[in-house]
Amino acid sequence: MVTSNFEYFAPTSVDEATSLLSKYRGEAKVLAGGHSLIPMMKLRLAEPGILVDIGQIEGLSYVRKEEDGVAIGSMTTYREMATSSVIQSNYPLLADASARVADLQVRNRGTIGGSLAHSDPAGDIPAVVLAIGGSVVARTRRSKREINIDRFQVDLLTTALRDNEIITEIKLPGLASGTGTAYSKFHQPASHYAITGVAAVITISGETCTDARIAVTGAGDKATRARRTERILKGKELTPPVIRRAASRAAAEIGDALNEDIHASAEYREHLTRIHAGYAIDQAVAAAG
Amino acid sequence: MAVATFGESVKRTEDPRLITGRGKYVDDVRLTGMAHLAFVRSTYGHANIKSIKTSAARNAPGVIAVFTGADLQEELGGLPVGWMLPDLKQPPHPPLAYETVRYLGDAVAVIVADSAYQANDAVELVEVDYEVLPAVVNGEEATKDGAPQLHEEAPNNIGFDWEVGGGDYAEAIKDPDVIVVKERIVNQRLIPNSMETRGVVADYDVGKGNITLYTSTQIPHLVKLLFSLVTGWPEQKVRVIAPDVGGGFGSKLYLYAEEVVAGIVARQVKRPVKWIESRSEAYVSTAHGRDHICDAEIAGKKDGEIIGIKVDLYANLGAYLSTFAPLIPTYLFGLMLGGVYKMPNIDCKVHGVFTNTTPVDAYRGAGRPEAAYLVERMVSRFAQEIGRDPIVVRRKNMLQAHKNGREVTTGVMYDSGDYKGNLNKALEIFDYKQFRADQRAARRDGKLLGVGIATYIEICGMAPSAVASSLGAGAGLWESSNVRVHPTGKATIYIGTSPHGQGHETTMAQLVSSELGIPIEDIEVLHGDTDQGQFGTGTFGSRSLAVGGAALFNSLQKVKAKTHRLASHLLEADPKFVTFSNGTFAVEDIADKTLTIQEVAGQAYAAANLPDGMEPGLEEVSFFDPQNFAWPNGTHICVVEIEQDTGKVEVQRYVAVDDFGNVLNPMIVDGMTHGGVAQGIGQALSEQAVYTDDGQLLSGSLMDYALPSADMFPMMELDRTVSPSPSNPIGVKGAGEAGTIAASPAVMNAVVDALAHLGVKHMDMPATSEKVWRAIQDAKEAQRAARATARAAK
Numbered sequence A: 001m002v003t004s005n006f007e008y009f010a011p012t013s014v015d016e017a018t019s020l021l022s023k024y025r026g027e028a029k030v031l032a033g034g035h036s037l038i039p040m041m042k043l044r045l046a047e048p049g050i051l052v053d054i055g056q057i058e059g060l061s062y063v064r065k066e067e068d069g070v071a072i073g074s075m076t077t078y079r080e081m082a083t084s085s086v087i088q089s090n091y092p093l094l095a096d097a098s099a100r101v102a103d104l105q106v107r108n109r110g111t112i113g114g115s116l117a118h119s120d121p122a123g124d125i126p127a128v129v130l131a132i133g134g135s136v137v138a139r140t141r142r143s144k145r146e147i148n149i150d151r152f153q154v155d156l157l158t159t160a161l162r163d164n165e166i167i168t169e170i171k172l173p174g175l176a177s178g179t180g181t182a183y184s185k186f187h188q189p190a191s192h193y194a195i196t197g198v199a200a201v202i203t204i205s206g207e208t209c210t211d212a213r214i215a216v217t218g219a220g221d222k223a224t225r226a227r228r229t230e231r232i233l234k235g236k237e238l239t240p241p242v243i244r245r246a247a248s249r250a251a252a253e254i255g256d257a258l259n260e261d262i263h264a265s266a267e268y269r270e271h272l273t274r275i276h277a278g279y280a281i282d283q284a285v286a287a288a289g
Numbered sequence B: 001m002a003v004a005t006f007g008e009s010v011k012r013t014e015d016p017r018l019i020t021g022r023g024k025y026v027d028d029v030r031l032t033g034m035a036h037l038a039f040v041r042s043t044y045g046h047a048n049i050k051s052i053k054t055s056a057a058r059n060a061p062g063v064i065a066v067f068t069g070a071d072l073q074e075e076l077g078g079l080p081v082g083w084m085l086p087d088l089k090q091p092p093h094p095p096l097a098y099e100t101v102r103y104l105g106d107a108v109a110v111i112v113a114d115s116a117y118q119a120n121d122a123v124e125l126v127e128v129d130y131e132v133l134p135a136v137v138n139g140e141e142a143t144k145d146g147a148p149q150l151h152e153e154a155p156n157n158i159g160f161d162w163e164v165g166g167g168d169y170a171e172a173i174k175d176p177d178v179i180v181v182k183e184r185i186v187n188q189r190l191i192p193n194s195m196e197t198r199g200v201v202a203d204y205d206v207g208k209g210n211i212t213l214y215t216s217t218q219i220p221h222l223v224k225l226l227f228s229l230v231t232g233w234p235e236q237k238v239r240v241i242a243p244d245v246g247g248g249f250g251s252k253l254y255l256y257a258e259e260v261v262a263g264i265v266a267r268q269v270k271r272p273v274k275w276i277e278s279r280s281e282a283y284v285s286t287a288h289g290r291d292h293i294c295d296a297e298i299a300g301k302k303d304g305e306i307i308g309i310k311v312d313l314y315a316n317l318g319a320y321l322s323t324f325a326p327l328i329p330t331y332l333f334g335l336m337l338g339g340v341y342k343m344p345n346i347d348c349k350v351h352g353v354f355t356n357t358t359p360v361d362a363y364r365g366a367g368r369p370e371a372a373y374l375v376e377r378m379v380s381r382f383a384q385e386i387g388r389d390p391i392v393v394r395r396k397n398m399l400q401a402h403k404n405g406r407e408v409t410t411g412v413m414y415d416s417g418d419y420k421g422n423l424n425k426a427l428e429i430f431d432y433k434q435f436r437a438d439q440r441a442a443r444r445d446g447k448l449l450g451v452g453i454a455t456y457i458e459i460c461g462m463a464p465s466a467v468a469s470s471l472g473a474g475a476g477l478w479e480s481s482n483v484r485v486h487p488t489g490k491a492t493i494y495i496g497t498s499p500h501g502q503g504h505e506t507t508m509a510q511l512v513s514s515e516l517g518i519p520i521e522d523i524e525v526l527h528g529d530t531d532q533g534q535f536g537t538g539t540f541g542s543r544s545l546a547v548g549g550a551a552l553f554n555s556l557q558k559v560k561a562k563t564h565r566l567a568s569h570l571l572e573a574d575p576k577f578v579t580f581s582n583g584t585f586a587v588e589d590i591a592d593k594t595l596t597i598q599e600v601a602g603q604a605y606a607a608a609n610l611p612d613g614m615e616p617g618l619e620e621v622s623f624f625d626p627q628n629f630a631w632p633n634g635t636h637i638c639v640v641e642i643e644q645d646t647g648k649v650e651v652q653r654y655v656a657v658d659d660f661g662n663v664l665n666p667m668i669v670d671g672m673t674h675g676g677v678a679q680g681i682g683q684a685l686s687e688q689a690v691y692t693d694d695g696q697l698l699s700g701s702l703m704d705y706a707l708p709s710a711d712m713f714p715m716m717e718l719d720r721t722v723s724p725s726p727s728n729p730i731g732v733k734g735a736g737e738a739g740t741i742a743a744s745p746a747v748m749n750a751v752v753d754a755l756a757h758l759g760v761k762h763m764d765m766p767a768t769s770e771k772v773w774r775a776i777q778d779a780k781e782a783q784r785a786a787r788a789t790a791r792a793a794k
């Protein structure tokens, strides 16, 4: 498995990197951990002429507590997130999901920025960040913008990112007190990606669910909010029948776009999505209490 | 380290080298001026080649040459078949297809370039114009009227019809008391995934006309012989080297197209050439395993007595006959249909069928896993049908223990075994009664637990050459060894088998050490280079120790005899009174008269004082051909839990009691068992090759082909019984395949047992979570329907 020809740049600053992206716009690809891009290049499914490796840029790997949440540098690896005490205490589901991506070698290399930018239909992090909420900070040579995570994943392997932009940071909001989180994943037996994965962030005040964000990955062509599930949960006391009813709608938004392959039919995927939505909600509720 | 003994768990001496990246594999071979090959492969399952345009590729940077199948048709010849059957159809198997491609991945052209990158770039520039033909991938469908035809020589795609049996099954089931249970048994196609893919470096010596092939193979000597037969290259000018080989599981046991092409192309371009198979290529160009579709019947009586088994098997051969393809679904399958049972009547018919898929050949266990799965599934199925416990039924039908040969219904002679002893020992470890109680309690709590028993016997230690030859073998199946003790008393041995993960360097040195009393670190084990030693057959069918170890043992006896005679002479003692132990010759009752084997070796070379007629030096060769195969056997017990919500199966416990005869290195044998069981669990729960109807492979990468991973296995509980094999002088059997053979039926019996109360009677492998979930849904649906009918009737 050998890649086709490419030229390799290793800039040491974001400015230098974004300049290269502008200069070679359309031809250049950002290389982060390389654990999605390089396999595709080896299979010649991706044949970028220019690689801009952002791994040499200092200061893109951090987890920082801010006044109103947490900022994560785009080159922060799964392993760093899984072991970060700030993430463990603020977003247990992110720490937990990061610890369960692939194997240690992949977790040592793969990054939060790469995972979001790649937008694999079965990626774990896109669903988790979608459930937490927040935004993606993208920079070009001249500009900087924040993209709301709800508008970030656009389609299969497609995001709102432009081809001259680099993700530099992910901003996550602080979660209200009384919030519990969970991520529940059913593995595809070969790749160990998610056949379905459900992330739940649920806030409970007194007996009532005051907020709920549920996101599903693996089932459709991109990570998707399960808004009908959220609506059923919100404003109610989360008794087992309510949770069951909410979970049963977890794949509703995906509808006809349910994936189907040799590992799971659409029907089975939908079933698994409901089951794992139930698990994730149960666990998030337990953690909230 | 010191002198090792037989039965000691000596740590693997090759491991420090292999696990620190200091092994030398084919890809580590780098020769001056070496060019690289890349193959253009068919993207269709079945098509005629209308034209191949290579000019763009020829002109691409770094490209030295491009050859199509038509260019090299004469030089390449056809790939050989190493096992004959009566009326076997042998359609030509060109290493590079030139008229028709018959499976996805069939090679049609080869690029030679300065670098692997340039060669692969140029592959994309070759334009092949195909006329796509209808394809067939299913071994049963392919025999039906109107199915696409692969080869003129094989009408209805049938490569052979073969049968074996004993007793009279048709007559036996006429008894009105006999119950016949039928089931369709499918043994799905598997794709071997050795850690190291295949690869070859061909080095042509222009001056001498010699060719050296470095190739990742289990059979360097046979590759030399077959390469020479196919290409007409004089055998004395062919040298084959299997350096470190990173796994094979049977898939590196053939002469492959790429080996022949590399050799011929090296001669054409007068440069060394290298080809390293990519993982994606491996999925389509390395032989697959299993792929049986079978109608099976088992017959017996209400009291549990089994009177026979009947099998009608469609064995998918793939598009061409791979080297040993005719052997695997015939003798290695049919002869095993009695299992460890009396099984007085056996009726087995096998149809070998060509389809538009990658050729199918041996894969760990090769025929025996298919047989054991069928027999053990059917025995449990029968027990379920008559409402009896599967252990009771097995015990009732088991053969008695025997030590020296027992002929069974298929006509073969099992060597030794205590089949009930295996079962009893497994049941000592596994408290069956307690389990059944736990299972009932779990069901009340809505949990699904199941237990599966599988017994097995298998045929390995291939083989008596005369027997094998009478059955169709194209080569002798003996084994060889050379023991050279150096003047300093250290030793170098050359063995005819070569390892691809089994630890020969340790076990063979251990055998030398235990026999000669030479410390194990003083022994060098050479293998896999046809110029370094005598011919050997190779590593497959768990034969390296049972046949190759026996050959080594015999050489060691010759060394012992010679050194004993020489030592007696030097000690001026009657040989009768000279003892040998721990590497030292001593004269009985005389304390200070001793000589070490090292001293004696020195004297053998000094040759100053040799007994009359003794030749100088200390080097012996032996060739060993056993009288019978070796027959490992055992009982495995598996417990699974099934997640109700999702259908996911988890193996909770695994108990294995095996009879491998005498065990030279228990640690290595345990490791073999672990790996074998893991592969069997993989087949039972997750692995499957999936083709579309037109011959595209959907499970063509590690992203979709579900190899088992470590989190699927519990700690295995292993134990053994020991019935030394009378087939060889060291009493060993073989341990390489047993785990794989027993595990898939053990797991599937457990899965069915967990669902039996819902009315489930059989399920095909792999028991994926979706399949199990559906079985649960269907069973519940059936129960609801039954209740509704009952209510309506009231």
Ligand SMILES: Cc1cc2nc3c(=O)[nH]c(=O)nc-3n(C[C@H](O)[C@H](O)[C@H](O)COP(=O)(O)OP(=O)(O)OC[C@H]3O[C@@H](n4cnc5c(N)ncnc54)[C@H](O)[C@@H]3O)c2cc1C
Pocket: A029, A030, A031, A032, A033, A034, A035, A036, A037, A038, A039, A054, A074, A075, A100, A101, A102, A103, A106, A109, A110, A111, A112, A113, A114, A115, A117, A118, A120, A122, A123, A124, A125, A161, A165, A166, A167, A168, A191, A192, A193, A194
């Ligand atoms: C064996 C294996 C198993 C895996 N299993 C899982 C799994 O279970 N779950 C899962 O979610 N993932 C899994 N992955 C994928 C892994 O998580 C990837 O590492 C991740 O999806 C991509 O991150 P990366 O840093 O490696 O990105 P890269 O591969 O370097 O890049 C991916 C894409 O994102 C773009 N990109 C990267 N960083 C930026 C940036 N800062 N700004 C703009 N664009 C950028 C690149 O141009 C490229 O298009 C697995 C990978 C492997 C190899």
